[in-house]
Amino acid sequence: MDQPPALDPSEESESADPQDAYERGHGPYQPHEPGYGLDQAGYSPYEDEIPDPETRMLAIKNAKAYLLKTSTKSGLNLYDHFANVLTKILDEQPTNTVDIIEDISKDVKCAQFRKKMDTLRDEHLILPTFQAAVKYKALFIREGGGEEDDDLEEEMGQPSLPNVMEAAFYFEQAGIGLDKDESYYIFLALKNLINVQPIQSCRFWGKILGLEMNYIIAEVQLQEGEDDEEIEDEGEEIVGEGEKEDEAEEEDEQKEKEAEPPKSTYKPPPEIPKEANGTGTNKYVYFVCNEPGNPWEKLPPVTPAQIVCARKIKKFFTGRLDAPIVSFPPFPGNEANYLRAQIARISAGTHVSPTGFYQFANEDEEEEEGADTYEENTEFEPPPVAEMVESLAMWAHHAKSILNQGRCFWINPFQKSEEDDEDEEEEEDEGEEQQEERGPPLLTLISEDEGMKDIPAWTVQTSTDLIPQYSVAILRSNRWPGAYAFASGRKFENIYFGWGHKYSPESHTPELPPPAQEEFPSGPGITETVDPTVEEEMAFRAAQEEALAEAEEGEDEELEDD
Incomplete structure (x- = not known):
């Protein structure tokens, strides 16, 4: 059977009825859209020989996205429904499938809404109010009584x-x-x-x-x-914990005698x-x-x-x-x-x-x-x-x-107690300086x-x-x-x-971490001096030469006086 001649895309877009396009669920494709020309006779973007394969892949993605649209009534989509229908057909392989395709589609759709039951009777749903009533029932039970x-x-x-x-x-x-x-x-x-x-x-x-x-x-x-x-x-x-700590301290002392590393002078606050x-x-x-x-x-x-x-x-x-x-x-x-x-x-x-x-x-x-x-x-x-x-x-x-x-x-x-060492007595003096808070x-x-x-x-x-x-x-x-x-x-x-929170007129700001501790104390014996500039070196040399010249002149004058 001879196919009708293909129409020019421009002529088809102009002659397309907007009402017919609305009934199909999509407006007429424009030339810049990937689906342009899909409804033309004799043209299919899914053939093997296509001048622009990227356009075909984009059209396939758009078609799959359309099939994946979820229904607002049933919550299903057409893509999964087609997949389930084909799976059922290939598993059962009935005769004259084309005549019963509507019934197969209806059975697949009904199976989505049928609850899976292991018993002959429907399962009873336990409401949250019933669970709360069971919990509160124990409060009303009176032991003994009388x-x-x-x-x-x-x-x-x-x-x-x-x-x-x-x-x-x-x-x-x-x-x-x-x-x-x-x-x-x-x-x-x-x-x-x-x-x-x-x-x-x-x-x-x-x-x-x-x-x-x-x-x-x-x-x-x-x-x-x-x-x-x-x-x-x-x-x-x-x-009990103190005895374990004493044993651990004795072991630590023995290890320290063998090899004594440098000890920290930091003492945590009491x-x-x-x-x-x-x-x-x-x-x-x-x-x-x-x-x-x-x-x-x-x-x-x-x-x-x-x-x-x-x-x-x-x-x-x-x-x-x-x-x-x-x-x-x-x-x-x-x-x-x-x-x-x-x-x-x-x-x-x-x-x-x-x-x-x-x-x-x-x-x-x-x-x-x-x-x-x-x-x-x-x-x-x-x-x-x-x-x-x-x-x-x-x-x-x-x-x-x-x-x-x-x-x-x-x-x-x-x-501290009176039996502490002299070092602890010094700490007592420091503690006495603290004012009592009232x-x-x-x-x-x-x-x-x-x-x-x-x-x-x-x-x-x-x-x-x-x-x-x-x-x-x-x-x-x-x-x-x-x-x-x-x-x-x-x-x-x-x-x-x-909520257990105190009111604050300002927004809560977490406490900042303490500043980084200095690695070494600064001092003249440790801190490195800054290198002098060229002008400072020249001025230093000139001052040294003047001092030598004055010293030589003073020696000459002393010799003349002698």
């Missing part, structure tokens, strides 16, 4: 459980807090914690947000004797010891969990080095206690230690109470170092809410502030806190102005965003919901 058990708990003097729901009610009036369901889950989780651990008092500290998971924090005071056992265990480990459990920054013990129902994990005590380093860095929490802290300066510990350091900093700066609610047992020891204990004032008369809002002097800190040293109570790191005393008014440029340190307001007789005084910390406190009569509470 009125007799309740009487036994009261007789044994079980610690009083904090009323989390009551505190959540007061904070909710100011738009602060968690969902009621989550607050109740935390309430039950604290009850389980008290039943497991030997706890004397417990309090819901707050919630710190993380990138992957959050931290729910419980502030706990253990019963007497529990902290001492931990200290003894730590001491035994230290003694390590500042951490405060004992139950005092200062380690006054309370903290337990954390990611969600109510998960097991509680105890945070380790905080050290001064961790607090000092935490002030220089700013890191987001991940929600994993074993996550490393990558920062400069390097942080001495993992995320559990960094979390404990931030909790200590937030507690020292934001835990406040109405002025006069607490008082010292001995008024003469208010400013002494041991004045870190206080008691509740039974004669305290709560002021009205209007007075609590008008002046910041109606609020006071009941947590000891942290010094620059990283401790609540200053200690001289150079102080912070603000306990129960200091928050009105004395310094602000941040034009931002005050605290903001106080009422929960509502419409019903002032039933309003609550709400205090918000601007230095630690997320720290709040309320006061209503003799009831008050502190709580924190935030």
